[in-house]
């Protein structure tokens with residue numbers, strides 16, 4: 172085993188080595204702080220060969236003006252939801268070759284329509300499950316003191332899951348809201364018309 176060069180206080184990109192963290196196999200692993208305030212434990216090899224240059228922040232999802240992120244309930248540390256109706260996976264470290272962790276940057280989740288026209292995302296935690304985006308946003312950002320189980324889209328656009336467009340409500344309120352009555356009636360009449 173070759174002697175380990177002390178990397179303490181050396182800089183690699185935005186990372187500054189704080190101290191030796193230990194070893195993985197015969198490789199030294201170092202604790203680093205990033206210019207952004209983040210931290211990262213990384214194998215010295217990846218510092219020296221230039222593949223580790225930050226804590227993952229340069230690949231971070233860019234926030235929109237006024238966008239705030241909160242952990243998704245029961246997925247803390249894995250997924251975050253924003254008040255603008257976006258969902259992202261958190262940066263994480265995946266056990267790679269010989270136990271050396273590789274950084275997986277955060278990324279925005281692709282949203283798709285469910286059969287009712289609402290936006291959904293697939294969250295993984297051992298197993299995959301679909302979640303409605305409006306429910307994730309409302310649960311994270313809107314208090315629900317009355318324990319309502321329905322969420323209304325104020326502008327009646329199911330794709331607009333900005334927190335300002337959502338409100339907790341009762342089934343009766345949701346059914347009577349806006350043009351829904353007229354739309355349902357219209358659909359019924361259209362169906363009747365087709366049957367004639």
Ligand SMILES: [Zn+2]
Nearest residue numbers: 205207226228
């Ligand atoms: Zn950083």
